[in-house]
Amino acid sequence: MALVLSDGVGAAIRAHGVETYPNECCGALIGRDGVVTVTYALPNTTEEGPRRRFLVRPSDYREAEKRASEAGGDLLGFYHSHPDHPARPSQYDLDHAWPFFSYVIVSVHAGVSGDMTSWRLREDRSAFDSEELTHA
Amino acid sequence: MPNTINIPTPLRPFTDKKESVEVSGGTVGELLTDLTTKYDGLRKHLYTDEGKLRNFVNVYLNDEDIRYLQKEQTPVKTGDTLSIVPSVAGGCS
Numbered sequence: 223m224a225l226v227l228s229d230g231v232g233a234a235i236r237a238h239g240v241e242t243y244p245n246e247c248c249g250a251l252i253g254r255d256g257v258v259t260v261t262y263a264l265p266n267t268t269e270e271g272p273r274r275r276f277l278v279r280p281s282d283y284r285e286a287e288k289r290a291s292e293a294g295g296d297l298l299g300f301y302h303s304h305p306d307h308p309a310r311p312s313q314y315d316l317d318h319a320w321p322f323f324s325y326v327i328v329s330v331h332a333g334v335s336g337d338m339t340s341w342r343l344r345e346d347r348s349a350f351d352s353e354e355l356t357h358a
Numbered sequence: 359m360p361n362t363i364n365i366p367t368p369l370r371p372f373t374d375k376k377e378s379v380e381v382s383g384g385t386v387g388e389l390l391t392d393l394t395t396k397y398d399g400l401r402k403h404l405y406t407d408e409g410k411l412r413n414f415v416n417v418y419l420n421d422e423d424i425r426y427l428q429k430e431q432t433p434v435k436t437g438d439t440l441s442i443v444p445s446v447a448g449g450c451s
Binding site for chain 1: 366367368369371399403414416418423443444445446447448449450451
């Protein structure tokens with residue numbers, strides 16, 4: 223599998239991660255056929271500490287699906303940042319993942335964005351598989 | 359009479375890409391059981407190994423979260439619509 227980020231998408235994710243640092247940011251990935259054309263920044267509504275957790279509440283999830291539909295696209299997945307942690311999924315990420323979505327993670331160290339990776343949940347929920355991330 | 363369950367994007371590959379599915383039953387739990395009987399691949403994404411709904415799986419009867427009704431024992435009537443709506447969560451540790 224591979225995920226393509228259209229022009230400006232990677233920059234928007236990085237900018238959001240820097241903006242919310244030292245807290246985690248989150249947002250939706252909207253596009254079609256594995257190409258993300260637009261992001262939709264969402265509020266991190268976690269009550270477990272936004273420096274290490276994010277939560278997209280159901281009402282915001284519904285809004286993201288609506289936005290994707292209005293844009294003539296699909297909801298392809300979600301992005302979030304890992305402040306001062308590597309861009310690798312945690313056990314918590316795995317425990318809460320949905321199938322078939324792409325999960326883009328950007329690492330933000332000391333307020334500066336670093337590695338960006340993308341992951342998909344294995345169908346048996348046992349692990350994430352890395353997917354190739356390219357920039358159009 | 360069947361009821362309708364709205365399926366969110368990440369679960370549609372299990373329902374032949376259908377956005378909604380017709381199911382039958384007298385309670386929310388029975389509708390969900392009918393759904394996972396028809397589309398077995400959904401089960402592990404909706405339920406834990408212990409058979410409980412995962413905490414990031416939200417189920418609405420019409421527009422009411424079933425957690426504030428009688429959960430899976432909530433009775434349903436003709437024309438009621440169930441919606442499965444994800445919470446999306448994660449974090450760096």
